[in-house]
Amino acid sequence: MTDEVDLTGGTGTRQRIAGAQRIVVKVGSSSLTGGDGDLDDLAIGRLVDALAGRWRGGAQVVLVSSGAIAAGLNPLALPKRPRDLATQQAAAAVGQGALVAAYTASFGRHGARVGQVLLTEMDVTRRSHYVNARRTLVRLLHLGVVPVVNENDSVATQEIRFGDNDRLAALVAHLVKADALVLLSDVDALYDGPPSRPGARRIPVVRGAADLADVVVRGSGSKVGTGGMTTKIEAARIATGAGIPALVTSAALAAEALGGEDVGTVFEAPAVRPRGRLLWLRHASTARGRLELDAGAVDAVVAHRRSLLPAGIVGVSGRFDEGDAVDLVAPDGLVVGRGLVNYGSSELPAMLGRSTHDLGDELGEQYRREVIHRDDLALL
Structure with missing residues (x-):
């Protein structure tokens, strides 16, 4: 009973x-x-x-x-x-x-x-x-x-x-x-x-x-x-x-x-x-890769809800294409967000730590974009 x-x-x-x-x-x-x-x-x-x-x-x-x-x-x-x-x-x-x-x-x-x-x-x-x-x-x-x-x-x-x-x-x-x-x-x-x-x-x-x-x-x-x-x-x-x-x-x-x-x-x-x-990003999407961020990028994304730029990324893992969902990882290993990436995993490694201004001057206007726009980013 x-x-x-x-x-x-x-x-x-x-x-x-x-x-x-x-x-x-x-x-x-x-x-x-x-x-x-x-x-x-x-x-x-x-x-x-x-x-x-x-x-x-x-x-x-x-x-x-x-x-x-x-x-x-x-x-x-x-x-x-x-x-x-x-x-x-x-x-x-x-x-x-x-x-x-x-x-x-x-x-x-x-x-x-x-x-x-x-x-x-x-x-x-x-x-x-x-x-x-x-x-x-x-x-x-x-x-x-x-x-x-x-x-x-x-x-x-x-x-x-x-x-x-x-x-x-x-x-x-x-x-x-x-x-x-x-x-x-x-x-x-x-x-x-x-x-x-x-x-x-x-x-x-x-x-x-x-x-x-x-x-x-x-x-x-x-x-x-x-x-x-x-x-x-x-x-x-x-x-x-x-x-x-x-x-x-x-x-x-x-x-x-x-x-x-x-x-x-x-x-x-x-x-x-x-x-x-x-x-949808939080619950229905499956991350295809991971972006490792420095402390400054974590603060910008989490505390100030800004877009993610290549200058704040220190590592890339996984295989993904433009438009796929990826996890954002803080220096302590904690996953802090998930977003839709604007670049594939084959492109990103050469962009890490660089400003969008420099990338645009060197590679073309399409590389002035943020890696993940704040509207396509969900905090976890």
Whole structure:
């Protein structure tokens, strides 16, 4: 038996979620499969009933769904989620069709159409891909379609994968400028310790990092999924950083969560959203390299929010092209920012420590540019 504390907390956030006009919902593999590993049509039906209720009420719904690899296990006679990438890709290729077919049939009962959107990390970390993915998702929503999003497991490699769909869901919520993010699994809330432990208390609301100081969480124990409560907390942090409130609960309580009832754990977010471009740099971009700065450059960039010039750079590592994201590193090794670089890694070493005036005189006007403009730089 578990205890609960502060049950009235987060009422305003729950109302924001209940009234959200554009909502992203993520569901894990373990909530979609039965004991035999097959897709559970009843579980899928209950989830879709809850989502369709919001859709019929005029809300736009994006469903980020795990389950492709899980759905491919039994057809391939695999007893559990494979460890090697090639077999994971094969299971995803077999299972993705079955997963989307189940959603198509279930949403069809409510008169709703679904559209499959498969993403790799590059689709939300490279700016040109990011803009294209956003355009596709928003157009589907305007056409009244429910996008069903998943990582493209059949082609993703270890180097370019999200690792879990919780992070993907948070980035999709940021991508489409959602009003709320709901993360569903087989655990009904965040607790201050293992939920099975006697006396474990549900945490109904998280207002900031201090509320998590004494929380003990662990990874996934599922044979078909990869995400645990740790990944959900991180996803909620990404969402709330974008001004998007988040809620963590079980798939069985989806209708109650979407209706604003006191279930699960809500993560409060500020009502005013930060600039979207800088949020993308912080959370959705992957650094392709590192620029090592001297103390003066760190002060200019961090304290005075100035652009980064080549005179303040003492080292370059990694391989990157113009327009890629790179990390800015202080002399003590601390990463202080991330920005979009105006020069490739092959050009920069010869420019270090030099003024833009001298570079322009010697190499041409295009070299009078800053290495990273302050509008393309996010502090971390």
